[in-house]
Amino acid sequence: MKPPARPGRAVLDRIDLSILEALTASGRMTYQALSERVGLSPRPCLERVKRLEQKGVIRGYAALIDPTSVGHDIIALAGITMRDPSAAARQRLERALCAHPSIVELQVVNGENDYVARIVAPTLASYEALTEAFLADPGFGIGRIHTTFVLKTLKSFDGYPVGDSRE
Structure with a gap:
């Protein structure tokens, strides 16, 4: 497995940062709960998450195991x-x-x-x-x-x- 390439610095607005903070705190959050937390309707929230994934800002989701x-x-x-x-x-x-x-x-x-x-x-x-x-x-x-x-x-x-x- 090759280490992930370092993406260039992404341009993130306030909503993107709010999405990242929310998902960092709770990666299992539903899109409905996430959209309510960041103040977007579910569809635009989902589109933003997908865009952050495609840009490599969100590299994946994982459980933190002891x-x-x-x-x-x-x-x-x-x-x-x-x-x-x-x-x-x-x-x-x-x-x-x-x-x-x-x-x-x-x-x-x-x-x-x-x-x-x-x-x-x-x-x-x-x-x-x-x-x-x-x-x-x-x-x-x-x-x-x-x-x-x-x-x-x-x-x-x-x-x-x-x-x-x-x-």
């Missing part, structure tokens, strides 16, 4: 540094990381690491096996994986803020 409830007792933030920064090695590594179900988030970053990945695993041993497999494959060109284990989550990611970002 990781430990589904067996992910280990949550790690892994800084990955390339030994071989060639384009071919990067492409192979990025495809493999994006395709792996335990890697739930992946960012290309600057600084000491080339990537930061959020990785979930049922046990420490399974996390170690996963990282060892990536390190052992010379085709990926990984030089180092620096792991920070999450001990307690104080605030989980529940979506991006929608408010007026033009400030």
Whole structure:
């Protein structure tokens, strides 16, 4: 699976922002309830939502699941540094990381690491096996994986803020 392309900055009016705030708070809201909340009739509200989806502003809808409830007792933030920064090695590594179900988030970053990945695993041993497999494959060109284990989550990611970002 390829990471989503970054859409250009969308031009959003007050109603679009209200729709995004409402759906961020409750993605299961009916169009009727959404239209009442933002002050539109249902049909124009539906058309706006569809337009926001087509533009890639709304990328999808999902349930937010507690990781430990589904067996992910280990949550790690892994800084990955390339030994071989060639384009071919990067492409192979990025495809493999994006395709792996335990890697739930992946960012290309600057600084000491080339990537930061959020990785979930049922046990420490399974996390170690996963990282060892990536390190052992010379085709990926990984030089180092620096792991920070999450001990307690104080605030989980529940979506991006929608408010007026033009400030």
